[in-house]
Amino acid sequence: MSDKQHLYLVDGSAYIFRAYHRLPPLTNPEGTPVGAVYGYTTMLWKLAEELNTAEGPTHMAVILDKASHSFRNDIYEDYKANRPPPPEDLVPQFPLIRDATRAFSLPCIEEAGLEADDIIASYAREAARRGWDVTIVSSDKDLMQLVGTCDLNAEDPEFPGGGCIDMLDTMKNLRIGPAEVEEKFGVPPEKVGDVLALMGDSVDNIPGIYGVGPKTATKLIQEHGSLTGALDAAPEMKKSKLKERLLEGREMAELSRILVTLKEDAPLPNALSEFRLEAIPSEPLADFLSLHGFSSLLKRLEAGTGSPSRKTDLNPAKPQNEGAEDSPEGNSQPLPDMPAIDRSTYECVQDEKRLAEWVELAQAARVLAVDTETSALDAMAAELAGISLAIGPNQACYIPLAHGGSDMFAERPQQVALKTALELLKPLLESEAVLKIGQNIKYDINVLARHDIAVAPVDDTMILSFDLDAGRSLDGIGGGHGMDELSERHLGHTTMKFKDVCGTGKKAIPFGEVQLDKATEYAAEDADVTWRLWRHLRPRLASEGGTRIYERVDRPLIPVVAHMEREGIKVDRDQLARLSGEFSETMAGLEKTIHEIAGEEFTIGSPKQLGTILFEKMGYKGGRKGKSGQYSTDQAILERLAEQDAPIANKVLEWRQLSKLKSTYTDALQAAINPKTGRVHTSYSLVGAQTGRLSSTDPNLQNIPIRTEIGRQIRQAFVPEKGQVLLAADYSQIELRLAASMADVPQLREAFAKGEDIHARTAEELFGMVDRDTRSRAKTINFxxxxxxxxxxxxxxxxxDADEAQAMIDRYFERFPGIQRYIASTLETVRERGYSETLFGRKTWFPRIESKNQTERQGSERAAINAPIQGTCADIIKRAMVRMLPALENAGLGHVRMLLQVHDELVFELPEDDVAAASAVIEKVMGEAALPAVTLDVPLAIEIGHGASWDAAH
DNA sequence: TCGTTCACG
DNA sequence: GACGTACGTGAACGAG
Structure with a gap:
């Protein structure tokens, strides 16, 4: 449909307020503030660039608010009465906004008595009625009422098709369609007005109903269908604050409903056809840009790159990485052999006979998706509530094992006894002949391991997704590899949400208290979806080159990491408690001193309050910083103040350190001790870092202090069992070694081969001499x-200064030309293919590498340079971990336990007598971990220590 | 929920 | 000359 019209309506007034708060206070050569104007200009530029895309606008107009008075004030005089006057330095920018719009030769619409929202609504409806698509460039929630597809207008043969209305938030680079609106409000766009009327809006001074916020408002509309429905239902509600408020606030709500309703039939001052976009003449634009000193844009305009103009023929646009995050290529075809998900097909298995039949079916199927449901999220503490299985699409069941037991059930429902069920399932779950598929199956492995079931062999859809698509989806929790997201993306299916089944917050119930019919729908669907995802993702491994990393590195790692998590590590509770006490005391003293110096009491932990005290009350220099307009009070700033003889700064720094150590470590670690095992069990995420590194949570054991003396006391609380020691083995300078090998830097390779001090060698090369200062600079440059x-x-x-820094970089590249070549070729490859690759074939995608946003693009470039090095390091230690336990076993050291991984370090627990023998095995396995797949040009050196605590092992 | 700060490699 | 600083993480806290 090349003749499809697409109208962009830009909500200019709303935009400049956001731009004003988001951008530094720039001024033009004449000294007029132009920060917001600059923001507005770049936004128009960005939109104009979309002219060239198939999705881009064919028509565009900017809508501005003309005056502060609108018809809403006639209805409700307090409308927008709370609005503070615009900031002083924004006022002179309003007229410039019009200039900017004219400079782009775009129509600029404003009408007295109407707000921009109403004009936008009226144009949007008119255009959609004619079958045009409409994009409203704004993030105003009131406008979200308009999103959606217009109904076909059967009575109007002239305009048979309805167009779509969506929104675009250019600051967040987000498209807002009906799904996003529904996600935000919990109701479809046409009911957004009802929700808004209930919740009110303090900014516009729309009253709403007191005490009703977004959550309650959404719930009321969901339950009663409409505002009127909710208000009418109020008298019948059971006695509550809410009921009273609804009854009392009825009038205000109805008034609010009128205020939030957009006027969609305002007379249109211009015909839609006048908004037609052609090439944007460059002279007025160039004049405007140079007048205000927007020279970077001017340069781009002159260079013709990104000069905004509409090409006459729309080339079939080559796939744009920027838009690809939610639909990686080749993923969107429906799977022809899969029927749609139908929850009514799921079975609840409640007796032994049926369970035995399912086990037999699964044995025959040879491929089985498994999902365990538990009472909590911690695999080491949660109780098993049930297990679901899937052997094909819509062939799934749920086996409840511990449901009922509270008074939510009239009586405990019929279910197979836990012990019996596990006995029946164990041979299936342990059978070499049956592949068990899970979404994050490490969790299920650990839950079932506590019932003496060793689930194997396994496949994991989360890790499949990670190995195929790491970095491709930048949004969402779980790094974009969570099941709900994968289901949406690959199957086009919206899963039942856990919170809809178990509730959320205080009202949440454990899964075992969910009624069986609902539990079956939810749990069996998870297994069904997992099975389908596997069918979809698994074949992509081979066709997209993911097999090597998945089969050789990540998949074998799953049981290894699961095992480490179950081992846990002992911490000395008394030692931590003692530290907590000491820290508290010292902090109390510091707090007193700080308050005395400041001359008043305040919350030291509040950067905002601290900033006010330091820079306003006490008058230290160090200005405001950051996009929020708040004073920055971070370590670097405080250290600078300390140098300027601000005694308070060192006290605050010390207080901060103790506060951090206490809340994040000494207190939290005590609470993390598992009562059953007496040890701390972290959870590692295998998809936590885009580069392939692991991450650690609940608690994070990868950031235990080591750099300061006081922090190291916390490491001393990590201890072995009696008669044993902790042993730490880490790769020395592994990332620099990899860089020297991958980028081919002969001097550094040689230094590593000889075991020289690498930073000293760098200093020699760069500065021709080595002393403390040059070595330290060289180290910084190396990193x-x-x-x-x-x-x-x-x-x-x-x-x-930047010039000196540049000179050093030039010098570095001159001495080590391999590094420069590496950077150039890495970036070239990433731009060409969209992803970077480690030596072992792990891909990381960089969808923003060609972004037109400079900051975003440069950020991607730096990440892309780092990813192959950091990622290769991650691959290497993962390979070592996979080989470690079998190697120890072979050496008669099967009782050596591997406890922790910290990116380049492994921590073990073993009898003191075995240290020598184990060290030899560990060093060999780690040192040779790249082989035979990859031969490095540098040796991998391992440093090993042991002792009566983790600290002592270093 | 977001931004800030700071612990680690 | 603008970005507001290097890469990758997770947790706690204050503030709205």
Whole structure:
């Protein structure tokens, strides 16, 4: 449909307020503030660039608010009465907004007595009625009422098809369609007005009903269908605050309903056809840009790159990475052999005979999706509530095992006894001949391991997704590999949500208290979806080159990491409690001193209050910073103040350190001790970091203090069992070694081969001499290289100006040309293919690598330079972990326990007498972990220590 | 829920 | 000359 019209309506007034608060206070050469104007101009530029895409606008107009008085004030005089006057330095920018709009040769619409929202609504409806698509460029929630497809207009033969209305939030780069609206409000767009009327709006001074916020408002509309429905139902509600408020507030709600209703039939001052976009003439635009000193845009305009103009023929647009995050190519075809998900087909297995039949069916199927339902999220503490199985699409069941037991059930429902069920399932779950598929199956492995079932072999859809698509979806929780998201993306199916089954917050119930019919629908669907995802993702491994990393690294790692989590690590509760006490005391003293110095009491932990005290009350210099307009009070700033003889700064720093250590470590770790095992069991995420690293949560054991003396006391609380020691083995300088090998830097390779001090060698190369200062600078530069260098970043770190930093970078590249070649070729490959690759073939996608947003693009570039190095390091230690326990076993050291992984370090627990023998095995396995798949040009050196605590092992 | 700060590699 | 600083994480806290 190349003749489809697409109208963009830009909500200019709303935009400039956001731009004003988001951008630094720039001024033009004449000294007029133009920050918001600049933001507005770049936004129009961005939209204009979309002219060239198939999705882009064919028509565009900017709508502005003309005056503060509108017809709503005639109805309700307090409408928008709470609005503070616009900030002083924004006022002179309003007229410039019109200039900017004209500079783009775009029509600019404003009408007295009507707000921008009403004009937008009226144009949007008119255009959609004609079958045009409409995009409203705004994030105003009131406008979300308009989103959706217009009904076909059967009575109007001239315009038979309805167009779609959606929204675009250019700041967040988000498209808002009906699904997003429903996600935000819990109701479809046409009912958004009802929700808004109930909740009111303090900014516009729309009263709503007192005490009703978004949550309650949504619930009321969901339950009663409409505002009137909810208000009418109030007298029948059971006695409650809510009921009273609804009864009392009825009038206010009805008034609010009128205020939030958009006027959709306002007379239109211009015909839609006048909004037709052609190429944007560059002279007025160039004049405007140069007048206000927007020289980067001017340069782009002159260079013709990104010059906004509509091409006459729409080339079939080549796939744009930017838009690809929610639909990786080749993923969207429906799977022809799969029927739609039908929850009514799921079976609840409540007797032994039926369970035995299912086991037999699964044995025959050879592929089985498994999901365990439990009372909590902690695999080491949660109780098993039931198990679901799936052997094909819509062939799924739920086996309740511990449902009922509270008074929510009249009587405990019929179910197979836990012990009997597990006996029947054990041979199936342990059968070499049956592949068990799970979504994050490490969790199920651990839950079932506590019932003496060793689930194997396994496949994991979450990890399949990670190995195929890491980095491709940048949004969402779970890194974009959660089941709900995968189901949506690959199956086009919206799953039942856990919170709809178990509730949320205080009212949440454990899964075992869910009624069986509902529990079956939810649990069996999870298994069904998992099975389908596997069918979809697994074949992609082979066709997209994911087999190597999945089969050789990540899949074998699952049982290994599961085992480490079950082992846990002992912590000395008394030692932690003692530290907590000490920290509290010291903090109390510091707090007193700080308050005395400040001359008043305040919350030291509040950066906002602290900033006010330091920079306003006490008058220290160090200005405001950051996008929120708040004073920054971070470590670097406080250290600078301390140097300027601000005694309070050091006290605050010390207080901060103790506060952090106490709340994050000494207190939290005590609470994390598992009462059954007496140890702390972290949970590792295998998809936690885009680069392939693990991450650790609940508690995070990958960030236990080590850098300061006081922090190290916490490490001392990590201890072995009696008669044993902790042993820590870490890769020395592994990322630099990998860089030297991958980028081919002969001097560094040679230094590593000889076991030289690598930073000293770098200093020698760069500065021709080695002393403390040059070595330290060299070290900083070495790390900067690993992270993707920028001269500003390096300048900041070294305390030199950008020119000097640039000179050092030039020097570095001159001495080590391999590094420069590596960076260039890595970026080239990533731009071409969209992803980076480790030596072992792990892909990380960078959808923003060609972003037109400079900050975003440069950020992606730095990440893309770092990813192959960090990722290769992750691959190597993962391979070592997979081989470690069998190697120890072979050496007669089967009782050595591997407890923790911290990116380049492994921690073990073993009898003191075995340290020498185990060290030899550990060093060999870690040192040779890349082989035979990859031969590095540098040796991997391992440092090993042991002792009576984790601290002592270093 | 978001932003800030800070613990680690 | 603008970005407001290097890469990758997770937890706690205050504030709205």
């Amino acid at each position: 900067a290289i690993l992270y993707g260098i920028s001269r500003w970043g390096l300048a900041g770190r070294l305390g030199v």
